[in-house]
Amino acid sequence: MGGTLAFRNQIGVDHRYARAGKWAEASVSSDSDGSAIVARSGELEIDQMKLVHVNGRRIVLGRTAEGYVAFDDSCTHRGGSLAGGTMMCGRVQCPWHGSQFDVASGAVKAGPAKEPIQTFRDEKKGDRLEVILKP
Numbered sequence: 001m002g003g004t005l006a007f008r009n010q011i012g013v014d015h016r017y018a019r020a021g022k023w024a025e026a027s028v029s030s031d032s033d034g035s036a037i038v039a040r041s042g043e044l045e046i047d048q049m050k051l052v053h054v055n056g057r058r059i060v061l062g063r064t065a066e067g068y069v070a071f072d073d074s075c076t077h078r079g080g081s082l083a084g085g086t087m088m089c090g091r092v093q094c095p096w097h098g099s100q101f102d103v104a105s106g107a108v109k110a111g112p113a114k115e116p117i118q119t120f121r122d123e124k125k126g127d128r129l130e131v132i133l134k135p
Contacts (some may be wrong), residue, residue, distance in 0.1 A: 024044075028054055034132060036055075036130065038061050038129055043129075047064070050083075052131070054133060059133075062103055064087075065090070069119065070131040071117050072119075075097075076099075076117055077114075078096055080096035082117070087103060091109055093110075098110065101117045105119065120132060
């Protein structure tokens with residue numbers, strides 16, 4: 001049924017909403033302190049996301065009306081890529097089954113997911129954005 005809906009009926013996530021567009025992707029390395037420079041300030045518009053591979057780990061950098069956020073790319077329900085979903089009003093929606101998460105806290109806002117996603121601290125240093133992967 002999923003293949004019929006997605007491919008024949010063309011039902012799926014429409015990235016034209018929320019100025020999402022096609023998300024960007026980059027690979028970076030983290031420093032010994034667990035921080036990684038992931039973007040330049042102003043690179044993303046509000047409600048846009050960027051998938052960043054940090055030492056083989058998939059992290060999503062997003063911009064909300066309140067600022068930048070960083071969280072794990074994997075949905076806790078079945079592992080769908082959240083970077084392939086849609087971010088709007090401080091929530092990200094998984095493209096597979098529609099689970100929604102608060103991008104600042106990682107809390108589940110709509111199921112079927114029951115577990116929160118991991119979030120990371122981010123800091124602005126000059127014109128660069130840095131994500132801290134260690135607690």
